[in-house]
Amino acid sequence: MPVPERQVLVCVNARPAGHPKGSCGEKGSKELYDKLKAMLRERGLHDRVMAQSTSCLKHCSQGIAVAVQPDNQWYAAVKPEDLEELCARHLEKGERVDRLQMPDIPWE
Numbered sequence: 001m002p003v004p005e006r007q008v009l010v011c012v013n014a015r016p017a018g019h020p021k022g023s024c025g026e027k028g029s030k031e032l033y034d035k036l037k038a039m040l041r042e043r044g045l046h047d048r049v050m051a052q053s054t055s056c057l058k059h060c061s062q063g064i065a066v067a068v069q070p071d072n073q074w075y076a077a078v079k080p081e082d083l084e085e086l087c088a089r090h091l092e093k094g095e096r097v098d099r100l101q102m103p104d105i106p107w108e
């Protein structure tokens, strides 16, 4: 595999039920990550884009949190149905998906 053009970080951190911070894990981030990996392969992007599951990305209230590097682009409340657009626009064309933009909130 050549050096990837982009890296997509998906927070899969999970906290116990009822934890005040909540977590991306309780919102289904592991399934989202698995779906993204499969989609990258289906779309032939897996040689250019590396997907990585990560621990907390410090925006728990906005999960599922996803970051695309080296673009320093952060996405909030990403759902499985958003992945097609994320792949088609950002990962294939380099266009930011504005509707998923992470709000400018303090880092937790």
Ligand code: FES
Residues within 6 Å of the ligand: 011, 012, 013, 014, 022, 023, 024, 025, 055, 056, 057, 058, 059, 060, 061, 063, 065
């Ligand atoms: S648990 Fe996902 S950003 Fe903190």
